Amino acid sequence: MLTTSALGLGVRLDPAVSRAPWEAPVQYNRDVEGSSGLDEDTFMPTLGSVFKKKKKDKDEKGHKDAGPADTILEEPPATPSTEGSLSQSLGSAPSTATTANSHSGGIISTGKPPPSPTASTGPPTGKDDPMATPTAPDTAPNAHPTAGPGHKAPGHGQKGETVYRTTKGKYTLSDFTFQRTLGTGSFGRVHLVQSKHNLRFYAVKVLKKAQVVKMKQVEHTNDERRMLQRVKHPFLITLWGTFQDSRNLYMVMDFIEGGELFSLLRKSQRFPNPVAKFYAAEVALALDYLHSLNIIYRDLKPENLLLDRHGHLKITDFGFAKEVPDITWTLCGTPDYLAPEVVSSKGYNKSVDWWSLGILIFEMLCGYTPFWDGGSPMKIYENILRAKVKYPAYIHPDAMDLLHQLITPDLTKRLGNLFHGSRSVLEHAWFAEVNWERLLSKQIEPPYVPPVRGGIGDASLFDKYPEETEEYGKDGPDQHGHYFTDF
Numbered sequence: 069m070l071t072t073s074a075l076g077l078g079v080r081l082d083p084a085v086s087r088a089p090w091e092a093p094v095q096y097n098r099d100v101e102g103s104s105g106l107d108e109d110t111f112m113p114t115l116g117s118v119f120k121k122k123k124k125d126k127d128e129k130g131h132k133d134a135g136p137a138d139t140i141l142e143e144p145p146a147t148p149s150t151e152g153s154l155s156q157s158l159g160s161a162p163s164t165a166t167t168a169n170s171h172s173g174g175i176i177s178t179g180k181p182p183p184s185p186t187a188s189t190g191p192p193t194g195k196d197d198p199m200a201t202p203t204a205p206d207t208a209p210n211a212h213p214t215a216g217p218g219h220k221a222p223g224h225g226q227k228g229e230t231v232y233r234t235t236k237g238k239y240t241l242s243d244f245t246f247q248r249t250l251g252t253g254s255f256g257r258v259h260l261v262q263s264k265h266n267l268r269f270y271a272v273k274v275l276k277k278a279q280v281v282k283m284k285q286v287e288h289t290n291d292e293r294r295m296l297q298r299v300k301h302p303f304l305i306t307l308w309g310t311f312q313d314s315r316n317l318y319m320v321m322d323f324i325e326g327g328e329l330f331s332l333l334r335k336s337q338r339f340p341n342p343v344a345k346f347y348a349a350e351v352a353l354a355l356d357y358l359h360s361l362n363i364i365y366r367d368l369k370p371e372n373l374l375l376d377r378h379g380h381l382k383i384t385d386f387g388f389a390k391e392v393p394d395i396t397w398t399l400c401g402t403p404d405y406l407a408p409e410v411v412s413s414k415g416y417n418k419s420v421d422w423w424s425l426g427i428l429i430f431e432m433l434c435g436y437t438p439f440w441d442g443g444s445p446m447k448i449y450e451n452i453l454r455a456k457v458k459y460p461a462y463i464h465p466d467a468m469d470l471l472h473q474l475i476t477p478d479l480t481k482r483l484g485n486l487f488h489g490s491r492s493v494l495e496h497a498w499f500a501e502v503n504w505e506r507l508l509s510k511q512i513e514p515p516y517v518p519p520v521r522g523g524i525g526d527a528s529l530f531d532k533y534p535e536e537t538e539e540y541g542k543d544g545p546d547q548h549g550h551y552f553t554d555f
């Protein structure tokens with residue numbers, strides 16, 4: 069049995085490391101089997117009853133809670149595409165006919181990663197900026213995050229130097245009408261809001277300064293703002309701006325309407341191989357991009373993957389993202405997803421994200437995480453250090469091979485940490501039929517389109533939360549403002 073001190077947790081346990089325990093797998097509801105529209109081998113179970121994660125509570129000590137889950141009745145199933153059609157949509161022929169040089173839609177499916185992680189960024193336009201004046205109705209108002217007026221182009225400048233978008237103090241509370249809560253976290257909550265200028269919908273993350281300071285998250289919060297300000301990628305959330313009042317910090321982001329991948333996964337129990345592959349491939353491109361900027365993400369998990377209304381992923385919650393050119397030591401993340409070198413308080417590098425990608429793929433394919441053990445973080449840590457993974461027989465051999473190479477404690481063998489970096493992940497056999505260029509430009513049809521009406525502030529795919537009782541924007545002493553001068 070490992071002790072807290074053996075894990076180095078006594079000193080550096082981050083307040084935000086715990087995750088709601090895995091709920092016992094639910095019974096597949098045979099009565100509704102037919103409605104999935106998929107055959108027995110590829111079906112995505114339709115569940116009459118699902119377990120939901122318990123949202124991460126905050127307590128006095130600042131540890132996220134890992135209490136029991138609520139049981140609720142949910143709507144009928146998410147029904148991703150069948151094996152064959154998704155395989156085609158990934159950019160090549162169905163797997164039985166796939167060859168390394170297969171063609172699709174006139175674009176050669178080389179299986180090679182796109183030439184440059186920044187090549188996908190679209191031209192800046194202003195219509196999506198919350199300060200823009202209303203334009204003619206647009207059916208996809210939040211679908212293409214791009215920089216607006218007053219923004220500098222994000223990412224890299226012409227000579228390779230980093231260029232930051234101007235996000236500081238760009239907006240105020242009075243620019244938005246606040247609506248319901250979309251999600252809660254350890255230090256605050258995320259609201260659906262509407263811009264009073266262009267009438268479009270956005271998501272605003274509100275963090276209580278006192279809470280952030282109390283939970284020693286000042287650096288992470290400033291990092292979150294700085295990292296989000298830097299990045300621009302089809303599968304990463306766009307930050308439009310930040311501001312603050314005497315008590316709170318505000319981060320204005322695109323509203324991603326399709327809900328969390330977590331909810332879809334729990335409703336589905338587990339994803340068919342090609343569905344998991346589609347989401348894993350979009351995440352892999354985003355990680356490749358972040359790592360090219362020397363940013364480690366450090367909190368990969370289905371709760372932080374949102375689906376846009378077309379079904380493409382957006383990674384949100386950059387609360388643990390950090391620029392790390394070489395190694396770092398901070399213990400943070402979510403227990404099930406932590407790499408062994410993080411658990412054992414060794415210095416670690418970007419490859420922890422590739423380990424987490426392995427855990428994510430495993431969770432998508434199996435419906436549970438490989439080191440889960442009754443919900444106790446300490447047991448999970450022990451299992452991670454043992455690193456023995458039981459692979460169910462239904463996992464595709466290529467997927468198993470990839471998982472073996474990602475979920476390995478041996479850093480000299482972990483895919484993504486080898487000589488060719490992320491290329492070795494993208495070029496793995498499991499991803500053979502993925503046309504990376506088409507994927508990056510969102511030309512590949514997602515396996516599942518969330519049932520949501522775009523552009524009208526439809527938050528029906530998000531859980532309901534008790535609303536904030538404390539009014540935002542109150543005047544008063546600002547005891548903590550000096551910690552957050554960037555906002």
Ligand SMILES: Nc1ncnc2c1ncn2[C@@H]1O[C@H](COP(=O)(O)OP(=O)(O)OP(=O)(O)O)[C@@H](O)[C@H]1O
Pocket residue numbers: 084124250251252253254255256257258271273305321322323324325328371372374384385386387530
């Ligand atoms: N841009 C967005 N559009 C729609 N919903 C969002 C958006 N950003 C966040 N959410 C919702 O709010 C939830 C909490 O957001 P986020 O994870 O960023 O907060 P947090 O305080 O960092 O949470 P945690 O403590 O779990 O890390 C998300 O899980 C998601 O459901």
